Amino acid sequence: MRRTALLAVAVCAVTCFWALLKFRGESEGGTAPRLESDKAMRLVCISDTHDYHQEIEIPDGDVLIHAGDFTEGGSASDIRRFNEWLGTLPHRNKIVIGGNMDFALGIMSKAEADDTLSNAIYLQDSQVEIDGYVFYGSPFTPKFVGVFQLYNATDTQEMISKIPDRVDVLITHGPPYGILDSPSSGGHVGCQALERKVMEIDPKIHVFGHIHNSYGSMRQGDKGTLFANVAQYSKFEGNRSCKPIVVDLP
Numbered sequence: 743m744r745r746t747a748l749l750a751v752a753v754c755a756v757t758c759f760w761a762l763l764k765f766r767g768e769s770e771g772g773t774a775p776r777l778e779s780d781k782a783m784r785l786v787c788i789s790d791t792h793d794y795h796q797e798i799e800i801p802d803g804d805v806l807i808h809a810g811d812f813t814e815g816g817s818a819s820d821i822r823r824f825n826e827w828l829g830t831l832p833h834r835n836k837i838v839i840g841g842n843m844d845f846a847l848g849i850m851s852k853a854e855a856d857d858t859l860s861n862a863i864y865l866q867d868s869q870v871e872i873d874g875y876v877f878y879g880s881p882f883t884p885k886f887v888g889v890f891q892l893y894n895a896t897d898t899q900e901m902i903s904k905i906p907d908r909v910d911v912l913i914t915h916g917p918p919y920g921i922l923d924s925p926s927s928g929g930h931v932g933c934q935a936l937e938r939k940v941m942e943i944d945p946k947i948h949v950f951g952h953i954h955n956s957y958g959s960m961r962q963g964d965k966g967t968l969f970a971n972v973a974q975y976s977k978f979e980g981n982r983s984c985k986p987i988v989v990d991l992p
């Protein structure tokens with residue numbers, strides 16, 4: 743009898759915990775989605791602004807993250823314009839990765855790109871640590887159009903193998919397979935190898951974009967990783983609900 747009661751309490755506690763996690767992951771209100779706590783590091787996440795960055799209202803925070811496609815087939819001068827805009831924002835740190843449509847970035851050396859994006863920390867299969875949190879960024883996506891493309895399994899393996907085992911904030915241009923990765927035509931177009939890697943390393947958050955139609959956030963995985971597709975472009979195709987996603991890191 744007593745054992746049954748204890749078991750019931752345990753089951754209830756676990757259920758409540760999951761319900762809470764789930765609720766936090768889905769608590770998107772009319773304003774930018776706000777998740778969790780007070781003394782945390784605030785991340786403000788966007789991607790796929792495609793030359794429309796100036797028309798997006800960006801909330802303040804500790805770290806602004808742009809997960810790629812800030813231009814639309816951009817030249818070096820488009821990237822410089824984006825960099826000037828970054829310079830006007832108040833965030834203490836700005837982290838940027840490229841996307842398949844950031845053409846000029848795809849042919850620049852890393853040093854040239856660092857130079858051109860002088861108002862940001864530019865990650866290209868590389869990491870930076872801020873206040874003890876490890877941020878890792880990669881621009882690569884499965885073969886589609888443009889630059890930073892994974893053409894075959896060898897390319898994919900090379901990209902995946904560079905991702906370290908300890909990452910707090912994973913930033914990739916494309917989604918992992920099966921998570922916020924459905925284009926308007928339906929189905930899933932995310933990267934399968936990336937999905938396996940993310941589930942293995944359980945970052946606190948995985949920020950990506952690329953698939954404009956799948957904007958949103960959800961929790962998944964053993965440690966309740968927050969997955970956020972932060973693509974802003976649908977906003978300019980009529981879906982006004984696509985706003986920067988704000989996350990407070992515990």
Ligand SMILES: *[C@@H]1O[C@H](CO)[C@@H](O)[C@H](O)[C@H]1NC(C)=O
Nearest residue numbers: 891892893894895896897898
């Ligand atoms: C994979 O694609 C790359 C181009 O990104 C090419 O250099 C390489 O030879 C290809 N490897 C195989 C095994 O096909």
Ligand SMILES: *[C@@H]1O[C@H](CO)[C@@H](O)[C@H](O)[C@H]1NC(C)=O
Nearest residue numbers: 956957958976981982983984
């Ligand atoms: C607009 O985006 C919101 C948030 O992701 C989504 O729930 C909604 O279905 C989208 N609306 C349309 C018309 O695509």
